[in-house]
Amino acid sequence: MFRPLAFALAVVAGLPAVAETRAQTRAPTAASCAGNPNALGTARVIEVEAQSTPRVGRKHFPGTLPLAPQEIVLTFDDGPWPTTTPRVLDALKRECVRATFFLLGQHAEETPALARRIFAEGHTVAHHTYSHKILTRLPIAVAEAEINRGIEEDDYAVYGQRRKDPATPFFRFPGFAGTPALLDLLNRRGIVVFGADVWASDWNPMSPQDELKLIVGRIEKNRGGIVLFHDTKAQTAAMLPDFLREMKRRGYRVVHVVPAGSRGAIR
Structure with a gap:
């Protein structure tokens, strides 16, 4: 369950610097989308790293990704979930759109084949703790252990290896609930925090x-940005095909976010 909590942050304002990957030509563009010539597609790919871009998302931080007007980054939290994540993946595949999935380690542990499917279909696998504990309620050592266990189980499910340094150093706090100490810890470890x-x-x-009307209205008001969904929600899975078509109709473009240096891993 979502619990919006305020951050106590001291972050330098301004747009973060990111690099646009040369591998963007491998992204599934609308023109190259097999079987769907009217697909939304993925317009471009950008690389993000913690040194220049430690925290992104204006709901929580002063800065965000340097997106042009009408560009969106699609993100999904809390999966993988057996009844809904496949429907989300099917909708994204049909439109040749790539997204970022912030997995819960517990769910990746329970459904490793689904976690591997997310990766195999070209999406970015990121991290959201092991069991969605609200980390501001825990001692920092316990909170870090919850983060680490999530990373380890996600990476074991996808890559067959448990490690505290994630293959993809992207993280989102459950409930967006973080502290300056946890933010500093993640920054020292080279992990980008997404709001x-x-x-x-x-x-x-x-x-x-109703969800479609709500999210389209918010995106139009903001003129794009990092968009948060939950692939565990049946209403979102049902809404997503219409949402992607509506983004196409309104002239929006999808940007895929990957870690710096991952050009060779982009499929």
Whole structure:
């Protein structure tokens, strides 16, 4: 369940510096989307690293990714979930769109094949703790252990190796609840912390039609940004095909975010 909590942050304002990867030509563009000539596609790929871009998302931090107007980064939290994540992946694949999935280690541990499918289909596998504990309520050592266990189980499910230094150093706090000490710890470890610019509020019960109207309105008001969904929500899975088509109709472009230096891993 989502619990918005305020951060006590001291962050330098301004747009972070990121590099656009040369491998963007490998992204599934609308023109190259097999079987769907009218697909939304993935417009470009950008690389992000913690030294220049430690924290992104204007809902929580002063800066965000340097996106042009009408560019969106799609992110999904709390998966993988057996009944809904496949539907989300099917919708993304149909439109040749790539996204970032912030996995819970417990769910990756329970459904490793689904975690591997996320990676195999070209999406970025990122981290969201092991069991969605609100980390501001825990001693820092316990909070770090929860982060580490999530990373280890995610990477074991996807790559067959447990490690505290993640293959993809992207992290999002459950409930967006972090502390300056945890932010500093993650920065020292080279892990980028993601907030969001726009969210669908899909932790609240609503119909797919109501969610579509809500998120499209918020994206239009913000003119794009990092968008937060939950691939564990049936309403989101049901809404997503219509959402992607609506983004295409309105002239929005999808940007895929990857770690710096991962050009060779982009499929």
